Amino acid sequence: MRVKNICCIGAGYVGGPTMTVIAQKCPNIKVTVVDINASRIAAWNNEELSKLPIFEPGLDEIVKDARGRNLFFSTDIDKAIDEADMIFISVNTPTKTYGKGKGMASDLKYVELCARQIARVSKSDKIVVEKSTLPVRTASAIKNILENTGNDVQFQILSNPEFLSEGTAVNDLLFPDRILIGGDNNERGQIAIQALVDIYSYWVPKERILKTNIWSSELSKLTANAFLAQRVSSINAISELCEKSGADVHEVANAIGMDSRIGSKFLKASVGFGGSCFQKDILNLVYIAKTYGLNEVADYWEQVIIMNEHQKNRFSNRIISTLYNTVSGKKITFFGWAFKKDTNDTRESAAIKVADNLLSEQAKISVYDPKVEEERVYADLEYLNSRNPDDNRELLTVQTNPYKASKDSHAIAILTEWDEFKTYDWQKIYRNMIKPAFVFDGRGILDIKKLEKIGFVCYKLGSGN
Numbered sequence: 001m002r003v004k005n006i007c008c009i010g011a012g013y014v015g016g017p018t019m020t021v022i023a024q025k026c027p028n029i030k031v032t033v034v035d036i037n038a039s040r041i042a043a044w045n046n047e048e049l050s051k052l053p054i055f056e057p058g059l060d061e062i063v064k065d066a067r068g069r070n071l072f073f074s075t076d077i078d079k080a081i082d083e084a085d086m087i088f089i090s091v092n093t094p095t096k097t098y099g100k101g102k103g104m105a106s107d108l109k110y111v112e113l114c115a116r117q118i119a120r121v122s123k124s125d126k127i128v129v130e131k132s133t134l135p136v137r138t139a140s141a142i143k144n145i146l147e148n149t150g151n152d153v154q155f156q157i158l159s160n161p162e163f164l165s166e167g168t169a170v171n172d173l174l175f176p177d178r179i180l181i182g183g184d185n186n187e188r189g190q191i192a193i194q195a196l197v198d199i200y201s202y203w204v205p206k207e208r209i210l211k212t213n214i215w216s217s218e219l220s221k222l223t224a225n226a227f228l229a230q231r232v233s234s235i236n237a238i239s240e241l242c243e244k245s246g247a248d249v250h251e252v253a254n255a256i257g258m259d260s261r262i263g264s265k266f267l268k269a270s271v272g273f274g275g276s277c278f279q280k281d282i283l284n285l286v287y288i289a290k291t292y293g294l295n296e297v298a299d300y301w302e303q304v305i306i307m308n309e310h311q312k313n314r315f316s317n318r319i320i321s322t323l324y325n326t327v328s329g330k331k332i333t334f335f336g337w338a339f340k341k342d343t344n345d346t347r348e349s350a351a352i353k354v355a356d357n358l359l360s361e362q363a364k365i366s367v368y369d370p371k372v373e374e375e376r377v378y379a380d381l382e383y384l385n386s387r388n389p390d391d392n393r394e395l396l397t398v399q400t401n402p403y404k405a406s407k408d409s410h411a412i413a414i415l416t417e418w419d420e421f422k423t424y425d426w427q428k429i430y431r432n433m434i435k436p437a438f439v440f441d442g443r444g445i446l447d448i449k450k451l452e453k454i455g456f457v458c459y460k461l462g463s464g465n
């Protein structure tokens with residue numbers, strides 16, 4: 001079967017870039033990305049490419065190439081579903097905030113709404129592809145809805161999880177380590193799998209396209225994120241030990257990473273992993289294990305989250321104790337708010353929790369991030385609901401210039417590893433700060449020796465003396 005028309009429901013961090021790359025690589029397939037969020041769709045259609053709803057290096061160029069040719073962004077969801085042979089579900093699957101599984105399970109209401117809409121609208125056979133990250137066995141729920149509420153058309157369900165990382169999404173999509181496709185083992189299932197394989201084959205080498213059963217595919221996505229996050233928590237646990245013992249976590253990471261069995265990637269100690277998925281997906285894994293009665297399995301993975309929370313609290317506690325056990329009324333500058341460099345995404349960023357802890361101690365915070373907007377910072381804090389939103393606005397300001405942000409501050413905390421922080425005139429920053437001037441490098445990116453020479457008192461996460 002040859003797919004001519006693709007619809008993707010969800011124009012977010014995954015749907016937008018993923019479909020843009022498919023459209024660019026497959027000029028003979030019409031790709032329509034739809035969303036209920038009209039302002040997001042309008043932003044994707046904005047003539048000014050700097051106003052796309054998400055910032056990803058290199059994305060503007062490929063949007064420019066494909067948009068209006070065979071790539072379209074629309075709010076007419078019914079029409080796009082009706083016309084498509086293949087429909088990707090790429091909607092958000094956040095942690096549930098209510099009812100059974102609250103705080104752990106994935107909230108599948110958006111996925112279910114998509115399935116119901118697809119069932120209602122479809123008048124011809126469709127392949128439905130799970131692109132969102134979903135609990136293992138979700139495909140059977142989707143199948144049930146499609147088959148019991150549809151118009152007697154045939155649906156094939158595939159799992160095709162996405163492994164891109166924000167900040168490197170375009171590169172990850174163009175040169176993926178692997179593409180994973182899970183589907184039914186019967187003839188129809190195999191035809192559907194092949195249809196999706198044919199699309200990726202336009203640019204992905206065949207040996208990188210893996211075919212599995214649908215449950216393996218769903219579970220592999222959660223497992224991959226759990227393993228990645230586990231590495232960060234593992235090195236972060238060692239960072240605390242380094243500080244006590246006089247070892248240096250960067251040297252330890254380098255030494256263990258040269259063992260080819262361990263590998264060097266994902267061993268950067270940090271103030272804690274953030275992002276929309278690691279925590280959500282591990283919590284989901286823990287919840288699934290618990291529902292199967294696998295308590296030891298659940299406890300094992302939960303520890304990755306516990307360690308991550310500890311790391312964030314440990315960092316804010318370190319700032320407080322170093323500043324003579326009180327930060328009340330003191331100005332602390334945050335360099336970075338995004339959860340990692342090269343993205344404007346702040347979901348679950350460690351900066352939010354660190355700021356919240358310091359604001360509870362009545363610190364004054366000044367935030368500078370090259371890509372994050374002022375209102376996003378306030379919205380992140382309000383979401384935590386720790387204090388009156390007016391108090392957040394009184395205690396915390398967001399600046400668009402790093403030198404202005406750090407003027408008259410007692411300390412600077414590095415929360416995101418943006419490259420530009422390394423290029424600043426640190427002498428000038430030092431001159432304008434209150435003395436003693438402190439730097440807390442939560443990302444291990446600055447040349448501490450150089451800063452100490454200038455006069456700063458430095459803390460580099462994971463470095464003992």
Ligand code: NAD
Nearest residue numbers: 010011012013014035036037091092093110113132133162
């Ligand atoms: P997102 O919140 O950026 O985008 C989801 C979009 O879906 C939103 O714009 C929302 O308005 C839209 N939506 C929700 N319900 C809808 C409906 N019924 N009809 C039409 N549109 C609807 O989320 P995201 O970051 O793109 O993540 C999507 C999924 O992909 C999640 O399951 C996530 O775990 C997974 N994932 C994310 C990443 C990442 O880097 N962000 C990477 C891999 C996988």
Ligand code: UGA
Nearest residue numbers: 162163164165166232266267268270273274275277339340
């Ligand atoms: C992660 C995975 O890397 C992707 O494969 C996956 O598709 C995605 O989640 C998802 O499912 O959403 P992402 O969250 O975009 O991607 O970014 P990462 O590069 O994985 O970073 C996550 C967090 O871990 C960031 O806060 C980052 O700063 C932190 N991190 C990462 C470290 O602290 N140390 C490291 O060595 C690596």
